[in-house]
Amino acid sequence: MNLSFETFLPLAPVILLSLTAVLVMLAVSIKRNHCVSYWITIAGQLAALVSIFALDGFAVDRVATPVTDLILIDGHAYFYGALVIFASLVCTVFLRNFIESYGNNKEEVYMLLLIAAVGGLVLVSSSHMAGFFIGLELLSVPVYGMVAYTHERSRSLEAGVKYLILSAAASAFLLFGMALVYAQTGTMLFADLADKLAEHGGYLAGFGIAMIVIAMCFKLSLAPFHLWTPDVYQGAPAPVGALLATASKLAIIAILIRFLGHITSDLTAVLQPVLAVIAIVSIAVGNFLALTQTNLKRMLAYSSIAHMGYLLIALIAGNSVDVVSANVYLLTYVVTSLAAFGAISALSHGGNALDAEEVNHYRGLFYRSPALAVALTLVMLSLAGIPLTAGFIGKFYIFMTGVTTSSWILLAALIIGSGLGLYYYLRVMVALYDRTGNSQADNVPAARASVAIVILLVVLVLWLGVYPQPALEFINTLH
Amino acid sequence: MTLSALILIPFFGGLLCWLSERLGAGVPRWIALITMSLVLAIGVNLWLTGDYSSVAGTGGLNWQVEEQYSWIPLLGVSIHFGIDGLSLVMVLLTGLLGVVAVGCSWKEINKNVGAFHMNLLWSLAGVLGVFLALDMMLFFFFWEMMLIPVYFLIALWGSSAHNGAVRVKAATKFFIYTQVGGLVMLVGILALVVVNYKATGQITFAYETLLNTHKLMSQELQFILMLCFFIGFAVKLPIVPVHAWLPDAHAEAPTAGSVDLAGILLKTAGYGMLRFTLPFFPDASQEFANTAMLLGVFGIFYGAFLAFVQTDIKRLIAYTSISHMGFVLIGIYSGNLLTLQGLAIQMLAHGLCAGGLFILAGQLYERLGTRDMREMGGLWARFTYLPPLLMFFAAALLGIPGTANFIGEFLILLGAFKVVPVLTIIATASLVLAGVYSLILIHRTLFGQPTSEQKLAELSAREISLVVSLAVILLVIGFYPQPLLNVSVDAMTFIQQTYAPADVSVPLPIGGAASPVAP
Structure with a gap:
C-alpha cells in the first residue's frame, strides 16, 4: 500500500486533535496556566471542526475513503465526528468555569478531554475490529480519569473506579467476542464480515457477535446492563457528565450502526427480538426509576437509559437500521443533553463538595436567573419530546420508523414511556418557578460563559424544533 | 394573512404582556384585553x-379563507390554514371567552x-391554531402546544386553597393524560400518512389529501386508526373512562383557566372528532358509532x-361538563345534519354557560374564601346581582327553552331519535337529572339559612358586564339561532355526507340555501 500525504488527509481532524493534546501537555510542562491550556484546547477543536468542512466532508459526491484497513471515512463518519467534536468543545467551555475553583491541578483535564475526543473520532470511522477496539479504549480510558478528576469528592472517586471496572468488564466481553468471530471467520474487516459469516456460519461467530453487542449495550447503559449509569452520572463532575451522556454515547451508537450494517440477515433476525426486549426493558426501567429521583443528575442518568431505549427502536424496528431516524434522534438528543448538563455545570463549582444536583437547588431559579430557568424549561420540554422543541422532531422520526415497520409493541412502549417521562420532567420544570422558600439555594452565581452556551444550545433546540427542514435535508443527503 | 394573524396576534400579545410587566401590573391586563378583542x-x-x-347541498368543502406556506417540504408538511363555518364558530367562541377570561x-x-397573561394568550393561540390547521402535523403541533401554557396556569396560578403540591399534581395529571392521548393520535396520524405514502408514493400531511386515504386501507386497519384518533380526542373531551383529570384540573385552576378549559379546550376535542375522525374514517366510525353513543349515554348519567x-x-x-360532553358524543356519532347542526350550538352554548358559571364561582370564592357549598347557603339575602345571575346560568345549564343550550340539546335529541331511538329516549331522561343538579346548585348556595347576616361586597361593573354579556348571547342564540345555523351548515353538510351518505335523501330541514324552510 502506498502511504502518502493524500492518504492521511481525510484524517486531518484526528491528527489536529492529537496534536492539540500534545501541545497542551507541552504547555503544562513549560508553565502551568489554566487560561493558556483552555484556549489551546478551544483552538485545536475549532481547527478540527473547520478541517472537516475544509475537506468537504459532507459533499454529495463524496465516496467513502479508506485510510489503511482500520479506518473508513464517509459522510456519516464525518457527521458523527463533527458532533463528537462539537460536544467536546461545548464541554470544554463548561469545564472551564467548573475547574476554575478546583484546588488541585486543573490543566490535565483538557488533555484527557482531547484524547477522549480523538478516541471518539477513531471509533466512528473504524472499519476493522482493531480500529473499533482502539477507538473504544481511547474514548473510555481518559473518561475514567475525568470522572474521578475531582477525587477529593468521595463520590467522584467511587464513580471513577466503578466506571473503570465495569467498562473493563465490557471491554473484555468485546475482545472475547471479536476473538470468537475471528476464530470462525478469519477476518477482522467489517466489510468481509457478511460474506465470511455466510460462508463459515456457525454458533461460535454468532456467539461472538452477541458478545460484541452486549458490550455495546453496557456502554450505552441499556437495561439490564445499566447499573453503573446513575452512580457514575452522579459522581462525575457535571461537565464530564455532559461528555459521557453525549460524545461517548453518540460514538458508540455510530459504530453500532456501522457494525450492524455488516452482519448477515439471519443473524440480525436472531438479534432483533433480543434487542427489542432490551429496548422495551430500558424504556421501562429508565422511566420508572427516574420517577422518584430528587437528584437531577441521577434523573438525567435514568432518562438517558430510556432515551437510549427509544433510539434502539430506530436501529432494530425494520429489517435494516433506519439510519436517518437514528441520526435525527442522535442530533436532537445530543443538543438537548448538552444543554441540560450545561445548566448544571453553570451552577456547579469544582471547589465545592457537591454539584448543584438536587432538584431543590433549582427551586425558584426563575427568580434568580431567569434566562437559565427559561432555558432549562425548554430543555425539559425537549427531553419530554414536546412539539416546537428538537426532542419532538427526534421522537417524531422514531414514531415514523415504528409506524412504517408496523412495530406496534415498540410503539406502545414508546408512548407509555413518554407518558411516564413527562412526570419527572414536569416536576423539575415547575420547581424552577416555585416561590416557596429554598433552603438549599446557596445563591451560587451562574457562570456567564456556560449560561451563554446553554442559551445558544437552547436556541438550537428551538430552531431544530420549529424549522427542522435544513437539518433534516442535511441528514438525508449524508451517505 | 388574516388567519396567521389570528394566531400571531395572541402569540406576540402574550410576549408583550410578559415584557411589559415591569411597567406596572395594569399594562399586561390592558394589552391582553386589547389583543383578545382584536x-x-x-x-x-x-x-x-x-x-x-x-x-x-353539494357537500363540498367550503374554505372561506385559505393560507399556505412551505414549512418542511421533506416530510410533506406545510403551514396550511383554512376557515369554514365550523372553524369560524369555534374561533368566535375562543375570541369571546378569551376576552372574558382576561376580564x-x-x-x-x-x-x-x-x-x-402570556400563558393565557399562548394557550388561546394554540387553540386557535387547532381550529384553523389543515395540515395534520401542524394540527398536532398546536394540539400539544396549547397544553404547556395551561399546565403553567394551573400549576403556578391555581387555587390558593391547597398548597402548591396539590396544584402541581392536578396540572401534571392533566398534562400526562392529554399528552399520552396525543401520542396515540400521533401514531394514527403517521399511520394514515404512511398508508397514503405507500399507495401514492407521495408523503404528505395535507388534510384534503388524507381524506381519501380510507379508501386505500382494509377495514381492520381503518378501525384501529380510527380508535387512535378517537382515544386522542376522547381524553380531551373527556369521555368517562378517561375523564379523571378534568375535575382535579378544574378544582385547582384559576378562574380564567377554568373558563379556558371548559369553554374552549374541551371543544377542541369535539371539533377534532367532527373535522378529522368522521371524515377520515367514515366506515369505521359507523361501525363504532353504537359503542361511542353508549359511552356518551353512560357519560351523561x-x-x-x-x-x-x-x-x-x-x-x-x-362534572356537569362531563355530562354535557356525553350529548356532544351522541350528536357526533348520530351523524345527520340535525344533530351536527345542533352540535355547533351545543358546543357554543356549553362554552358560554360553563364559562359564566365558573366566573360566578370565582366571584363567590373571592368574596367568601371558600368553594364549599356546605359553607354557603342563604346567599340570596347577601347579594343583589349575583343570585339572579347564578340562577339564570343554572337554568341555562339544565337547558331551559329560550337559552342556546335548549336549542342545542333539542336539535341533538331530535336528530338522534331518527338514528337510535332507544338510546335517545334514555338520554332524554337525563334531562331530569340536569334539573336536579342545577337546582341543588342553586339550593345549596342561594337558599337556606345564611351563615351570617352581613352583606357581602357587591359585584363591580366589570364583573356584572362580563357575566351579563355571556347571558345575553345565550339568550340571543336561544331565541334566534338561524344566523349561527347558517354559518355552520356547509361544514356540517360536508361532514354528514362523508360520514353517512345514505342519509342524503332525508330532507335537510334547517339552515342555509338548502333549507326547505327558507329563512
Missing part, C-alpha cells in the same frame, strides 16, 4: 365578510401578572350523578 374583531369580520352557506382575572391574579354529590362548586360544574 382576535374577536377579526373573527366577527370573517363572519360578516364570508359566505358560509353557498355550497350547501375575570383582572382582580384575581396579582402575582406575575405579565407571565400569567355518570357526570350528572357525580355532579349531584359534589360539595365543591367548581367540581360540580366540572
Whole structure:
C-alpha cells in the first residue's frame, strides 16, 4: 500500500486533535496556566471542526475513503465526528468555569478531554475490529480519569473506579467476542464480515457477535446492563457528565450502526427480538426509576437509559437500521443533553463538595436567573419530546420508523414511556418557578460563559424544533 | 394573512404582556384585553365578510379563507390554514371567552401578572391554531402546544386553597393524560400518512389529501386508526373512562383557566372528532358509532350523578361538563345534519354557560374564601346581582327553552331519535337529572339559612358586564339561532355526507340555501 500525504488527509481532524493534546501537555510542562491550556484546547477543536468542512466532508459526491484497513471515512463518519467534536468543545467551555475553583491541578483535564475526543473520532470511522477496539479504549480510558478528576469528592472517586471496572468488564466481553468471530471467520474487516459469516456460519461467530453487542449495550447503559449509569452520572463532575451522556454515547451508537450494517440477515433476525426486549426493558426501567429521583443528575442518568431505549427502536424496528431516524434522534438528543448538563455545570463549582444536583437547588431559579430557568424549561420540554422543541422532531422520526415497520409493541412502549417521562420532567420544570422558600439555594452565581452556551444550545433546540427542514435535508443527503 | 394573524396576534400579545410587566401590573391586563378583542374583531369580520352557506347541498368543502406556506417540504408538511363555518364558530367562541377570561382575572391574579397573561394568550393561540390547521402535523403541533401554557396556569396560578403540591399534581395529571392521548393520535396520524405514502408514493400531511386515504386501507386497519384518533380526542373531551383529570384540573385552576378549559379546550376535542375522525374514517366510525353513543349515554348519567354529590362548586360544574360532553358524543356519532347542526350550538352554548358559571364561582370564592357549598347557603339575602345571575346560568345549564343550550340539546335529541331511538329516549331522561343538579346548585348556595347576616361586597361593573354579556348571547342564540345555523351548515353538510351518505335523501330541514324552510 502506498502511504502518502493524500492518504492521511481525510484524517486531518484526528491528527489536529492529537496534536492539540500534545501541545497542551507541552504547555503544562513549560508553565502551568489554566487560561493558556483552555484556549489551546478551544483552538485545536475549532481547527478540527473547520478541517472537516475544509475537506468537504459532507459533499454529495463524496465516496467513502479508506485510510489503511482500520479506518473508513464517509459522510456519516464525518457527521458523527463533527458532533463528537462539537460536544467536546461545548464541554470544554463548561469545564472551564467548573475547574476554575478546583484546588488541585486543573490543566490535565483538557488533555484527557482531547484524547477522549480523538478516541471518539477513531471509533466512528473504524472499519476493522482493531480500529473499533482502539477507538473504544481511547474514548473510555481518559473518561475514567475525568470522572474521578475531582477525587477529593468521595463520590467522584467511587464513580471513577466503578466506571473503570465495569467498562473493563465490557471491554473484555468485546475482545472475547471479536476473538470468537475471528476464530470462525478469519477476518477482522467489517466489510468481509457478511460474506465470511455466510460462508463459515456457525454458533461460535454468532456467539461472538452477541458478545460484541452486549458490550455495546453496557456502554450505552441499556437495561439490564445499566447499573453503573446513575452512580457514575452522579459522581462525575457535571461537565464530564455532559461528555459521557453525549460524545461517548453518540460514538458508540455510530459504530453500532456501522457494525450492524455488516452482519448477515439471519443473524440480525436472531438479534432483533433480543434487542427489542432490551429496548422495551430500558424504556421501562429508565422511566420508572427516574420517577422518584430528587437528584437531577441521577434523573438525567435514568432518562438517558430510556432515551437510549427509544433510539434502539430506530436501529432494530425494520429489517435494516433506519439510519436517518437514528441520526435525527442522535442530533436532537445530543443538543438537548448538552444543554441540560450545561445548566448544571453553570451552577456547579469544582471547589465545592457537591454539584448543584438536587432538584431543590433549582427551586425558584426563575427568580434568580431567569434566562437559565427559561432555558432549562425548554430543555425539559425537549427531553419530554414536546412539539416546537428538537426532542419532538427526534421522537417524531422514531414514531415514523415504528409506524412504517408496523412495530406496534415498540410503539406502545414508546408512548407509555413518554407518558411516564413527562412526570419527572414536569416536576423539575415547575420547581424552577416555585416561590416557596429554598433552603438549599446557596445563591451560587451562574457562570456567564456556560449560561451563554446553554442559551445558544437552547436556541438550537428551538430552531431544530420549529424549522427542522435544513437539518433534516442535511441528514438525508449524508451517505 | 388574516388567519396567521389570528394566531400571531395572541402569540406576540402574550410576549408583550410578559415584557411589559415591569411597567406596572395594569399594562399586561390592558394589552391582553386589547389583543383578545382584536382576535374577536377579526373573527366577527370573517363572519360578516364570508359566505358560509353557498355550497350547501353539494357537500363540498367550503374554505372561506385559505393560507399556505412551505414549512418542511421533506416530510410533506406545510403551514396550511383554512376557515369554514365550523372553524369560524369555534374561533368566535375562543375570541369571546378569551376576552372574558382576561376580564375575570383582572382582580384575581396579582402575582406575575405579565407571565400569567402570556400563558393565557399562548394557550388561546394554540387553540386557535387547532381550529384553523389543515395540515395534520401542524394540527398536532398546536394540539400539544396549547397544553404547556395551561399546565403553567394551573400549576403556578391555581387555587390558593391547597398548597402548591396539590396544584402541581392536578396540572401534571392533566398534562400526562392529554399528552399520552396525543401520542396515540400521533401514531394514527403517521399511520394514515404512511398508508397514503405507500399507495401514492407521495408523503404528505395535507388534510384534503388524507381524506381519501380510507379508501386505500382494509377495514381492520381503518378501525384501529380510527380508535387512535378517537382515544386522542376522547381524553380531551373527556369521555368517562378517561375523564379523571378534568375535575382535579378544574378544582385547582384559576378562574380564567377554568373558563379556558371548559369553554374552549374541551371543544377542541369535539371539533377534532367532527373535522378529522368522521371524515377520515367514515366506515369505521359507523361501525363504532353504537359503542361511542353508549359511552356518551353512560357519560351523561355518570357526570350528572357525580355532579349531584359534589360539595365543591367548581367540581360540580366540572362534572356537569362531563355530562354535557356525553350529548356532544351522541350528536357526533348520530351523524345527520340535525344533530351536527345542533352540535355547533351545543358546543357554543356549553362554552358560554360553563364559562359564566365558573366566573360566578370565582366571584363567590373571592368574596367568601371558600368553594364549599356546605359553607354557603342563604346567599340570596347577601347579594343583589349575583343570585339572579347564578340562577339564570343554572337554568341555562339544565337547558331551559329560550337559552342556546335548549336549542342545542333539542336539535341533538331530535336528530338522534331518527338514528337510535332507544338510546335517545334514555338520554332524554337525563334531562331530569340536569334539573336536579342545577337546582341543588342553586339550593345549596342561594337558599337556606345564611351563615351570617352581613352583606357581602357587591359585584363591580366589570364583573356584572362580563357575566351579563355571556347571558345575553345565550339568550340571543336561544331565541334566534338561524344566523349561527347558517354559518355552520356547509361544514356540517360536508361532514354528514362523508360520514353517512345514505342519509342524503332525508330532507335537510334547517339552515342555509338548502333549507326547505327558507329563512
